Amino acid sequence: MSARASRDPTADHATVVTSQKVREGRAEEYQRWQDRTNTAASEFDGFMAAEVYPPGAGDPHEWVAVFRFSGVDHLTAWLDSGRRRELLDEARELFEGPPSLEVLRGGSPADQAAETVTAVISHEVRPGREQQFLQWQTKALKAQEKMPGYMGSELFKPVEDVQKHWVVVFRFDSRKHLDDWLESDTRRALLQEGDAYFSSYDVRTVGSAFSGWFRFDSGPGGGVPPNWKQAMSVLLALYPTVMVLTLTLGHELDTLKVPVYLGLFLSNILSVSALTWLLMPLVNRALAFWLVPARAGGRRVHVVGALLVVLGYLLCLAVFGLITHALLPH
Template identity: 55%
Template sequence: MKPGGGHSPDSQGATVVISSTVRQGRDNDYERWQEKTTEIARGFPGFEGTELYPPIAGEQNSWVVVFRFSSIRQLTAWLDSEVRRKLLDEVRPMLEEPASQEVLAGGTAVREAVTAVISHNVRPGREADFVRWQEKVRKAQERFAGFMGTEEFEPVSGVQDRWVVLLRYDTREHLDEWLGSDSRARLLEEGRDYFVDYDVRKVQSAFSGWFQFGREAGDGAPPSWKQAMTVLLVLYPTVMILSLTAVRGFTMAHLPGYLAMFLSNVLSVTVLTWLAMPLVNRVFAAWLVPGRSARANVVGAVVIVLCYAVFIAVFGLVGAVVDID
């Protein structure tokens, strides 16, 4: 791993990034299969967590799943296991083509970013040239807004024969600015002397800053639909309570509407980030963890919908007494 080498890959954790193009109409089947796969992987030694990212409309038509293990040895044991081979046979009819995967030995987990996973098929004998070229690329990336860092992973003998680079920017817009830039186009043209081909996949979580679980819990970011349901669960009562309290105070103080709206948003974000979301993360921790069974997912979703109903009923009663605009 570069930069920051000098560590044994087996002591630094290991990650596999798997990209799958699912046949039209089979997305739900694939998602259920992935939940089953995660439950089985959870029982293997060294499993730390997994994250599943659906396709991005207009940008990326593949599903991306990330599995993290404590060591490359433990990750390889999972990848080469008989149970996983059977799972791959099961998913094959759902896919347009065989899934691609990159194994990363070591690395630092960063969720407060949008990450591009870029794999290169380096020409034999041009490895040193590729490394020097990659350093030029990094220096160019640093000049673009939102750059957060890059990590380079060499091939893992017997496991992964492609060079992989993780590139992180603070937002998708900033990442896309670099990916679509003239500077990158010129560097790619130069780099074709050193690699045969390359592949880019983006990994992003819609509400990553509000959903962070410790590595010791073996959990990654929840699926996007759980994040959205949970954010709505706390957003609605937060906005309603602020409307009944702070916003009314702003109105009585005769603040301009645009300023009252700004202050209201500041309060909403503050309450969500430091009070409401940490609380709901603790209450629904077991449900938010990726890879829960289909039954557990349904039960949790029903509970949250019931909470919606309770909030609507409560504020409906309040509205009968207090005029809520």
């Protein structure tokens, strides 16, 4: 097999992880600004995707934005562009300080389950200690692998003229398991040992495969709901959406003899659009008493909310069961 044929197609992919501390009470303005920024980035060559993660439990004001490009050159073109500088100048009043960013070259996308959370840790390695740092990182990895919920990790070397830090990305299957590792005695001992090899490090956590559909205020009354609630809520909106499209658009596409792959693509566009701009905002408002962590106090609220969602499932099944029974030939 030739070198070209065996080459990893993701080797040149580049990702920038941007961390921004938004001033209290400015979260909605920031989200509107971030939407414009994502749109601006999407107009640059090599753009692949953009993701925004609301604050986690560690810092109620720190938002993380992730931009993915097909190569480092394309990514740096965006980072150094006049358009991005204009957007940063426009948003200066929204942030407590300048945003920090880490550039990751290569790496493979994670298989994101609903509960997956990711930690991005950048290290400023002391000059001449790179080899010792790598040995220390291998030791830390072996310790991580023994922790419950560990799902994998990647090490990213500095990118010349772009990124000076060494960056480690590791994933766990839940926020609890990630926190167990971050707060463990084993990790504290490793960090003490690592002081000889790096002068500073910074930890950022991103997670929740559905975060874009759950944008509650980041102040004292807001936060991000647990992933199991997000998954239940998405299913409540997704099932009737798919059924309605199947019973309406699906029939028309079959009549027009549209190829299955194209019909499925069109259906996905409509279902995702309906969820993002119509149904999930409605679900969020209706279930805010259960979804917003600050409001969902006590076991009774958790149980009542979950029962209401299950009741919604049963109602949908009953309604669509009757519809399909009436439509299908006997």
